[in-house]
Amino acid sequence: MPKTLDAVALDQxxxxxxxxxxxxxxxxxxxxxxxxxxxxxxxxAPFGDPIAFECNGNILSIRKEEASxxxxxxx
Amino acid sequence: xKIALVGNPNTGKSSVFxxxxxxxxxxxxxxxxTVDLRQGTLSLDHTQHTLLDLPGTYSIFPRxxxxxxxxxxxxxxxxxxxxxxxLFVADAAQIERNLLFFSQVYDLGIPVVLLLNMWDRAxxxxxxxxxxxxTELFPGITIxxxxxxxxxxxxxxxxxxxxxxxxxxxxxVGKEALSSEDATIQQQDANLxxxxxxxxxxxxxxxxxxxxxxxxxxxxxxxxIWGYGIFALILMIIFQMIFTFASFPMDFIDAQFVxxxxxxxxxxxxxxxxxxxxxxxxxxxxxxxxxxxxxxxLFFFIALxxxxxxxxxxxxxxxxxxxxxxxxxxxxxxxxxxxxxxIPGVMSARTISDPKERLITILVAPFMSCSARIPVYTLLISxxxxxxxxxxxxxxxxxxxxxxxxxxxxxxxLTAILLNLLLSKKQSGFHIMELPxxxxxxxxxxxxxxLEKAKLFITDAGKIIVAISILLWxxxxxxxxxxxQQLQQLQNTAxxxxxxxxxxxxxxxxxxxxGSYMGQIGKAIEPAISPLGYDWKIGISLLxxxxxxxxxxxSLATIYAVGDSASNLRLLDRMKQETKPNGEKVFTLAxxxxxxxxxxxxxxxxxxxxxxxxxxxxxKWPLIQLAYMGFVAYLSAFAIFNLxx
Numbered sequence: 001m002p003k004t005l006d007a008v009a010l011d012q013x014x015x016x017x018x019x020x021x022x023x024x025x026x027x028x029x030x031x032x033x034x035x036x037x038x039x040x041x042x043x044x045a046p047f048g049d050p051i052a053f054e055c056n057g058n059i060l061s062i063r064k065e066e067a068s069x070x071x072x073x074x075x
Numbered sequence: 076x077k078i079a080l081v082g083n084p085n086t087g088k089s090s091v092f093x094x095x096x097x098x099x100x101x102x103x104x105x106x107x108x109t110v111d112l113r114q115g116t117l118s119l120d121h122t123q124h125t126l127l128d129l130p131g132t133y134s135i136f137p138r139x140x141x142x143x144x145x146x147x148x149x150x151x152x153x154x155x156x157x158x159x160x161x162l163f164v165a166d167a168a169q170i171e172r173n174l175l176f177f178s179q180v181y182d183l184g185i186p187v188v189l190l191l192n193m194w195d196r197a198x199x200x201x202x203x204x205x206x207x208x209x210t211e212l213f214p215g216i217t218i219x220x221x222x223x224x225x226x227x228x229x230x231x232x233x234x235x236x237x238x239x240x241x242x243x244x245x246x247x248v249g250k251e252a253l254s255s256e257d258a259t260i261q262q263q264d265a266n267l268x269x270x271x272x273x274x275x276x277x278x279x280x281x282x283x284x285x286x287x288x289x290x291x292x293x294x295x296x297x298x299x300i301w302g303y304g305i306f307a308l309i310l311m312i313i314f315q316m317i318f319t320f321a322s323f324p325m326d327f328i329d330a331q332f333v334x335x336x337x338x339x340x341x342x343x344x345x346x347x348x349x350x351x352x353x354x355x356x357x358x359x360x361x362x363x364x365x366x367x368x369x370x371x372x373l374f375f376f377i378a379l380x381x382x383x384x385x386x387x388x389x390x391x392x393x394x395x396x397x398x399x400x401x402x403x404x405x406x407x408x409x410x411x412x413x414x415x416x417x418i419p420g421v422m423s424a425r426t427i428s429d430p431k432e433r434l435i436t437i438l439v440a441p442f443m444s445c446s447a448r449i450p451v452y453t454l455l456i457s458x459x460x461x462x463x464x465x466x467x468x469x470x471x472x473x474x475x476x477x478x479x480x481x482x483x484x485x486x487x488x489l490t491a492i493l494l495n496l497l498l499s500k501k502q503s504g505f506h507i508m509e510l511p512x513x514x515x516x517x518x519x520x521x522x523x524x525x526l527e528k529a530k531l532f533i534t535d536a537g538k539i540i541v542a543i544s545i546l547l548w549x550x551x552x553x554x555x556x557x558x559x560q561q562l563q564q565l566q567n568t569a570x571x572x573x574x575x576x577x578x579x580x581x582x583x584x585x586x587x588x589x590g591s592y593m594g595q596i597g598k599a600i601e602p603a604i605s606p607l608g609y610d611w612k613i614g615i616s617l618l619x620x621x622x623x624x625x626x627x628x629x630s631l632a633t634i635y636a637v638g639d640s641a642s643n644l645r646l647l648d649r650m651k652q653e654t655k656p657n658g659e660k661v662f663t664l665a666x667x668x669x670x671x672x673x674x675x676x677x678x679x680x681x682x683x684x685x686x687x688x689x690x691x692x693x694x695k696w697p698l699i700q701l702a703y704m705g706f707v708a709y710l711s712a713f714a715i716f717n718l719x720x
Contacts, residue, residue: 023258024138024505024507025258025262026134026136026258026261026262026264026265027133027134027136027138027505027507028507029262029265029266029269030133030134030136030172030175030176030265031133031172031507031509032171032172032269034266034269042290042293043290043293043294043297044297045297045391045392045394045395046297046298046299046302046303046392046395047299047395047396049394049395050391050394050395050506052293052297052391052510054290056169056171056172057168057169057200057202058169058172058509059289059293059509059510059511059512060507060508060509060510061387061390061391061394061506061507061508061509061510062506062507063394063506063507066505066506066507
């Protein structure tokens with residue numbers, strides 16, 4: 001099982017390797033979440049969900065469930 | 076010329092709109108458009124241009140009804156709002172992602188001007204943009220650097236508008252995919268565009284990003300303890316402000332309309348017309364305007380928090396908590412605003428993009444105990460709840476008040492769960508949200524939001540409220556012929572003749588109201604409300620308080636012949652002495668609590684109904700809300716009364 005974005009530790013920069021199964025794949029692309037993009041979790045909401053990621057200079061709030069569609073590799 | 080303002084969310088689009096139109100803007104319905112859009116005018120060399128503010132979106136592919144409008148307007152050249160020119164607002168610091176949507180608009184062949192907004196922030200981040208390369212990528216466009224928050228770039232935009240329009244001279248990747256409904260084709264299109272934009276290497280970053288002040292602040296504001304603590308503190312301050320500052324203008328408006336109506340009744344010749352204007356119309360309009368201070372103050376704070384970027388952090392920390400109820404973090408502000416007044420609460424639900432979650436929020440918001448319930452709560456609590464202390468320090472009356480608020484919140488959430496199960500979902504929700512950077516609020520933007528909301532309420536909901544209040548007034552002030560006889564009889568009684576002038580007036584008003592059509596209805600519904608412990612006098616007050624809950628107190632005062640409705644103390648004494656024909660007290664603990672619970676649940680507010688109609692654009696939902704809340708109110712009041720008596 002490849003690692004997905006919902007399980008990354010804070011402050012760890014990872015690279016997006018694949019987006020699979022999300023009904024919003026094109027929306028993710030539009031928001032800059034594409035293959036090869038570096039992304040870093042910078043803070044979490046209480047209860048650990050949603051998670052705020054820094055991606056290409058902006059901050060995105062992503063629910064864990066939505067993040068689980070995004071496969072990553074740790075750099 | 077028709078100009079459309081297009082762009083991603085959080086790019087300062089509304090700042091650009093406000094900069095270009097100032098106060099010459101309004102919210103309105105457009106032919107073929109189902110959502111509210113802002114439109115403004117802009118005059119240039121004596122010609123008027125219209126500027127349409129389209130909802131912010133990340134691409135031409137729609138995910139919500141709002142975004143659907145963007146595609147309809149832009150893709151369909153025969154659409155009545157199809158623009159002659161697009162002003163595309165892009166965040167200069169996020170240029171690659173913004174250009175994706177821009178390239179789609181470009182491919183549609185509409186003349187387009189690219190506004191690189193928030194130019195200063197891109198500079199501060201150490202980003203260098205190669206404008207030459209952008210022009211090479213999109214031949215035929217004009218690029219203007221702007222900083223709308225400080226009104227920079229307005230003249231250059233106006234200059235550009237004055238010159239010849241030029242259409243894009245070639246296509247970027249083509250427009251075939253843009254009208255596709257297929258998710259795979261859409262993603263391929265988005266990918267292709269983004270890759271091509273990135274390949275052009277438009278941006279060089281001279282500074283390496285390090286953990287910024289913003290992230291440190293975020294970690295504090297989203298902290299499990301500090302985050303909620305700070306939010307609670309901010310809320311408390313806002314509510315303090317509302318109760319402190321709204322009461323002055325509200326009392327002022329109230330007093331002015333009383334003056335106005337007595338002035339009119341003196342000036343106009345006596346008759347039905349004078350009565351209609353001075354007692355029906357003027358108080359009706361006053362009843363609309365009296366809500367404006369609360370709406371204005373609440374939206375002032377909401378807009379302020381939104382401008383700074385804090386509001387999206389509130390959504391972030393509340394999201395998980397609201398999910399079990401079929402709501403999301405964005406429902407928090409509408410629900411909490413409803414504690415002050417459900418009207419701005421319902422109006423602020425507009426930020427919720429998911430239509431189902433928005434509808435649920437609107438439907439449950441009136442369960443939150445609003446400030447208009449306070450006079451009813453305090454009167455009834457002091458009537459039936461003894462002033463004692465539990466364990467020596469918990470004030471029992473305060474505890475009951477707390478209980479009523481809690482009851483409202485609990486039922487709002489339970490109803491949300493129920494609606495979540497019952498309503499079908501048209502589309503699965505997409506909740507990825509941008510958290511904008513913190514920035515100082517622009518007061519011009521805040522002010523325009525406040526004006527816009529107040530205007531919307533007065534013009535749209537106002538008409539319905541005035542109409543219903545005239546109807547309620549007519550029912551309460553006219554009656555069948557039998558009323559005249561009753562009034563005649565009253566004037567012949569010894570009690571009346573021996574009373575002082577003030578007392579005579581009180582007795583007369585009480586008899587007039589009980590004999591009116593409203594009084595007849597009140598008596599007619601007595602069989603329906605006596606299982607709840609109410610008599611016809613309470614029935615009349617329930618009916619009249621449909622105008623606004625606090626009217627309940629005034630109606631009781633009239634019907635118990637207490638001339639000055641402001642003196643709650645005297646009213647309280649009268650109510651305490653009130654007995655049924657069989658000698659039992661009317662206001663027992665059972666009746667009092669039953670009434671209190673009734674007011675927690677019942678949709679006794681025509682203004683809220685009018686606003687729900689405005690926001691959902693149909694009478695269906697306000698009527699369902701009225702029926703459902705009435706049903707819950709009736710059943711729980713019935714249960715309470717029968718348990719206690």
